[in-house]
Amino acid sequence: MGTDISGFIEYREPQADQQPIWHAANDLNSLCEEGGYDAFGCLFGVRNYANFRPLAACRGLPAGISTTVSARLAQLSEWYGEDGLHSTTWITWAEVKAADWDELAERPDSRLHEYRRFSNEFRMTGKASWNPEFAEAVGLERGECREWPEGSEWLIGDTLYRSVTMRRREAVTESGEWQPVWETMRALAAQHGDDNVRLVVWFDD
Known part of the structure; x- marks a missing residue:
């Protein structure tokens, strides 16, 4: 049985005398159709056969999720049940930018x-x-x-x-499936700031 990823890119804007509000910008599946298991492991610790230290594993939902993300998760919970979705987590554009893409996995690939x-x-x-x-x-x-x-x-x-120990850039390649996601986050960060753009994801089997 395969594992699929879903999620949204969110950004937040400050509101006068209020907490900043997060808004959904893009559905992840419109930018990245599959993602690849090596990327799942490198970024989020899911299907981590290559034994990376994940950048953002098992964080759960972030605070103040957008109404779009909240509604989508409620819908999916009805469809799949409480155990249908797993490994919900999130990562900011600031964290993606700061990642060392030449970092080696902690151990050789299990494959x-x-x-x-x-x-x-x-x-x-x-x-x-x-x-x-x-x-x-x-x-x-x-x-x-x-x-x-x-x-x-x-x-x-x-x-x-x-037997090979992979680097992060081999799991998430410069010209691969994740580049439209990074380009979208980069463009939003230019308007709102690196810490004000994040990717919220979850998985299903």
Whole structure:
């Protein structure tokens, strides 16, 4: 069963003699259709197979959510029930800007990275926590998974299996699916300030 992300970008404006009010700006799904598990783990600690230190995991809902976000969550709770949504959290544009995108994950990826030989070079074709061809070659039981030291590699036929520690920028790439989200948040922050723009997200399986 797969995991999907939903959410909204919010911004707030000061009100005379009142607490600043948060407004919904963009539905996340209109900007980022899938997101990718490596990004989920890097940013929010969900499906964190790559073993990143998440930037903003399990914070729950922020204070003063917009009426749009509140209404959407109420609607989804009716559809999915109390246990249908999980890992609700949020992150400000200031935090996204401050992130060290060259930071390495805390441990090697739980999935071995797979490379296939094309002509005279190897190109990455995927990654998996368990592969029957690899398991047979190294003597693993069916379904048995191990963490291998960084840089360990095995050439089996035309496939190279390698243990890799990922960097944040490899999980959330400069030209990838999250760039429309960052561009939107950056534009709003130019008007309202970095701490006054945030992304509120939740997940469902």
